Amino acid sequence: MTSMFDIDRYFARQMKLRHLHLLVALADLRTVGKVAAELCVTQPAVSKMVAEIEKGVGVALFERDGRRIRPTPYGDCLIRHARELLAHAQRASTELQAIADGTGGRLDVGVLSVAAPVLVPRAIALFKQYLPAVTVGLYEGTLDTLIPELRAGRLDLIVGRMPLGPLDPDLMHQPLLDDPVVIVAAGSHPLAQRRRVKWKELEGHAWIVPTASAPMYRRLLSVLASHGVRTPANTVESVVIAANVALLQSCAMLGLLPRSLAQHYEEAGALRILPLTLGGIMGSVCMTWLRVGEDTPAATLLRTCLDEAARGIQAG
Numbered sequence: 241m242t243s244m245f246d247i248d249r250y251f252a253r254q255m256k257l258r259h260l261h262l263l264v265a266l267a268d269l270r271t272v273g274k275v276a277a278e279l280c281v282t283q284p285a286v287s288k289m290v291a292e293i294e295k296g297v298g299v300a301l302f303e304r305d306g307r308r309i310r311p312t313p314y315g316d317c318l319i320r321h322a323r324e325l326l327a328h329a330q331r332a333s334t335e336l337q338a339i340a341d342g343t344g345g346r347l348d349v350g351v352l353s354v355a356a357p358v359l360v361p362r363a364i365a366l367f368k369q370y371l372p373a374v375t376v377g378l379y380e381g382t383l384d385t386l387i388p389e390l391r392a393g394r395l396d397l398i399v400g401r402m403p404l405g406p407l408d409p410d411l412m413h414q415p416l417l418d419d420p421v422v423i424v425a426a427g428s429h430p431l432a433q434r435r436r437v438k439w440k441e442l443e444g445h446a447w448i449v450p451t452a453s454a455p456m457y458r459r460l461l462s463v464l465a466s467h468g469v470r471t472p473a474n475t476v477e478s479v480v481i482a483a484n485v486a487l488l489q490s491c492a493m494l495g496l497l498p499r500s501l502a503q504h505y506e507e508a509g510a511l512r513i514l515p516l517t518l519g520g521i522m523g524s525v526c527m528t529w530l531r532v533g534e535d536t537p538a539a540t541l542l543r544t545c546l547d548e549a550a551r552g553i554q555a556g
Contacts, residue, residue: 247296247297254292255296257326257329258289259289259292259322260322260325261279262279262286263293263315263318263319263322264319264322264323265278266286266290266302266309266311266319267315267319270310271308271309272286290302299312299314300312300314301314301318324393327392327394328393331394345373345375346374346375347375347376347396347538347542348376348377348396348397349376349377349379349396349397349398349399350379350380350381350389350390350397350398350400351379351380351398351399352381352382352386352399352400353380353400353479353480353481354400354401354498354501354525355400355525356378356481357481357501358500358553359399359525359550360378360546362552362553363399363545363546363548363550364376364542364545367541367542367545370541371541374538376542379395383398383402386398387411390411390530391530393533396529396539396542397529397539397542398527398528399525399526399527399528400525400526400528401419401498401524401525402524402526403455409531410530410531410532411529411530411531412529412530412531413527414526414543415525415526416526416547417524417525417550417551418524418525418554419498419499419525420499420517420518421456421496421497422496422497422499422502422513422514422516422517422518423442423495423496424488424494424497424505424512424513424514425492425493425495426489426492426493426510426511427509427510427511428492429488429493429494432512432514434515435515437515437516439464439467439468439469439516440468440469442464442494442516445472445474445492445493446474446475446491446492446494447472447474447476447494447495448477448484448494448496449472449477449478449496450477451479454479456496459518460496460518463518463519481497481501485510485511489510489511494514496518500553527546527547
């Protein structure tokens with residue numbers, strides 16, 4: 241195998257973007273012929289470039305499986321990094337073009353549902369007062385889908401509730417607000433008409449709950465059990481906020497929402513917060529970004545705006 245020094249020298253002096261495009265194309269298309277057609281080169285040229293890369297890194301990156309080729313474990317590793325590097329290069333190109341066009345660049349933000357309706361819109365409204373020419377892209381998802389996008393360089397920031405526990409060393413977290421979960425219902429729900437509600441009165445009602453594997457679901461069952469309330473039998477499992485609100489308004493169901501969202505919908509006359517407390521929180525709402533990476537003035541400003549918006553929400 242080639243020495244670490246030789247590999248470092250190869251990456252520094254000989255590895256080109258065209259090699260990265262080749263690796264990704266081979267991983268996606270799996271035949272030399274298709275890759276040659278995709279890249280507008282000959283098949284011998286494809287084979288030659290693969291041989292050059294394998295010589296530079298000192299290991300086999302692909303193996304043949306009949307007429308198709310498939311990556312070796314070394315190939316899988318290099319292809320993963322090639323995708324990330326190409327994503328960074330594409331974003332750099334897009335940002336440079338935006339600056340040249342006078343549009344001011346771009347920020348891509350991953351948003352968990354807890355932050356989507358209230359916190360993020362308020363922060364972006366503040367941000368746009370200072371940098372109206374910067375495009376902000378919002379992408380809603382869950383942590384298991386958004387964190388890989390952040391690490392791959394396709395997102396600049398994630399806003400949402402982080403789980404309790406040790407933090408990943410490659411990520412920076414800044415808590416924004418504590419947002420306890422509350423129990424909600426439509427204004428027409430029998431329990432929503434009362435100033436005081438006893439826990440036992442929750443018995444037998446239909447619920448919208450998180451998925452069974454979610455920490456908040458386990459927390460709900462624990463609190464209900466501590467008050468002598470049996471596990472709900474009539475449930476819908478959902479974390480889709482818009483669908484949950486529509487269900488609550490059209491059916492006599494109970495549900496869970498972060499307090500900031502519940503207050504937002506209560507002020508709009510869509511829901512009522514029941515006078516019960518689940519106690520504690522399932523982790524703070526945070527903003528998360530890569531510890532090592534470019535930190536543009538626009539990204540710094542957006543984090544400042546998120547912090548200011550969170551303080552406003554916390555103040556009520």
